[in-house]
Amino acid sequence: MLHSFRAAWSARIRPARRVAAAALAVVVGVSALGLPRHAMAEGQIRIAEQFGVVYLLLNVARDQHLIEQEGRKEGLDIKVDWVRLSGGAAVNDALLSGSIDIAGAGVGPLLTVWDRTRGRQNVKGVASLGNLPYYLVSNNPNVKTIADFTSKDRIAVPAVGVSVQSRVLQYAAAKQWGDKAFDRIDGFTQAIPHPDATAAIIADSSVITAHFGNPPFQQQELAQNPKAHIVLNSYDVLGGPSSATVLYATEKFRNDNPKTYHAFVAALAQAAHLISTNPELAADIYIRVNDSKIDRALLLKIIRDPQVQFKIAPQNTFGLAQFMHRVGAIRNEPKSWRDYFFDDPATASGS
Template identity: 55%
Template sequence: MDNSLGNKRLKKFATLFTAFATTTTACLALGTVSAHAEGSISIAQQFGIGYLILDVVRDQHLIEKHGKEQGLDINVEWRTISGATAMNEALLSGALDVASAGVPPMLTVWDRTRGRQNVKAIASLGSMPNYLLSNNPAVKTVSDLSEKDRIAVPAAGVGFQSRTLQIETARLYGNADYKRFDTISVSLPHPDASTALIAGGSEISAHFSSPPFQYQALEHANVHKILSSYDVLGGPATFNVLYATQKFHDDNPKTYRAFYDALAEASQIVKANKAAAAETYIRVEKSRLSPELVKKIVEDPEIDFTIIPQRTFVYAEKLQQLGVLKNKADSWQDYFFAEAHTDSGS
């Protein structure tokens, strides 16, 4: 045999073997990643009683329970991240599987990832009103707010409270003027804003609050309510939601199903025994709130710890009309994964 021909054949064989080995290694690696991913989930929540359903899921190990029913041992990682921006960055970078935030921030990331990561909502964490409060006796309604007032919100111009106020402002003054009160809005965490409002004497004369802070503030005679998010949305409406990427949903069907079923069970547990649920919140969150206040909030008839979305489409429709969202949703089902579609959401 010609040596040059033999060498060529050997080189060709070596090249093919290397390619095969590389491909095999890559496939094994991918297989390992997929197997690990299907049995694990990382979930982030923020602070507050709006995350009670997750506290119950965590306390009673419900994801692990429903995973075992499917023959799957699920490793659950719980994280706490403050703010929707940091939450969304962690989700889109792949450092997090499930994020949680208000409806408007979720819709913003759904809007911006369409055709790419395709982020969608998993479930509601409950319907809960947020109150716009004031310590200014002259301010009885939103229309009474002036340049002399300062409205404290967690994320001025972009957060749940600001978007809700923008929708109300558009109703009062027209779509072109929906940012009217952005100029007097100040970004301030709820605890600091609540303290400033109650104490008085600072530039903060209004606070678009949330539970439990609004209940604490209203115990003081100098603070009164001028608007509820329920007034803006036409009734009980979802406050916080859970959401994930299309990839996590599609690549981990058993883990996702176990998580969704765990949420559904936790919702029923809360409704069946609200006093016990209040105790769970205090224990899991290591809360310093009085048990009486937490129980009062959990039992408030305005609050419904349901995973069924309520009036989220009001945000989707209004924010698209205002130009905040580029994409138009035809219904709430456009930005929720299919598992939630069996419920009579909105």
């Protein structure tokens, strides 16, 4: 996969507006497929995922037909549709347009859409996709910390200002220079899908000089470019293991489809158990579902990393929520993580 992207990126990185247009086209395409624009009847679910090992829970649920199995326990023959998008903005647009029922994106996009829809669609979190550290990787030897970035640098993120990577970077900037300077590095960021950004870093691009990604892309960059190094670890910013990427839905979908919703959450719990007990099978599933060319040994190393925890209860999300309200990124102040997650026994131990 990376080889094909590397050739395309070796001369010059595509402009951000072209990537944004492509993401919008995907969203429009989803709606144009003839899918209803409103929540579908009980027994049908449309799920949006993005790129990376962080979506392994969904990969496993899809490959092993766990949602369908759990649906049969509820007396339902659930039809599952899968859509792949890039960036929290595109995912949120698809959710609010009624093109999807379950959104998969970062905590940042969840908080943005929770704030935006409070009192209307009432979007809230469904579950976490696990705790995985996200690395800000640079191929610029002069960049050791975020304070070393200059106007000559370009940092690839899935969505500028909205993605969890962008929000963590803002949080890091606020800790470095104070809340009033939280957006100090925003001008250096550019919206690039993870596979393209990874290809650029591996090819030692002089245009894209950093990428705030997720597994396995960050590990591939570090393994394949000797100049690539970690500038920032999301765990250091957020204060420990944290759920950077989550799943969320509208209140209407949850209320109108209780059996489908329950089957989905139960399937996620099953997927988490499979990954924990059989990482070898989980690695094979990831490669198969994503048609990935990743080195299997590297993938297994990521899955078995002690810092990586596949579980569905969200962890350590509230600090980022408080920060986003403090700097005005969201208007409504959450008093607890429970404000922006649905009340569910399966995620009751969250934070």
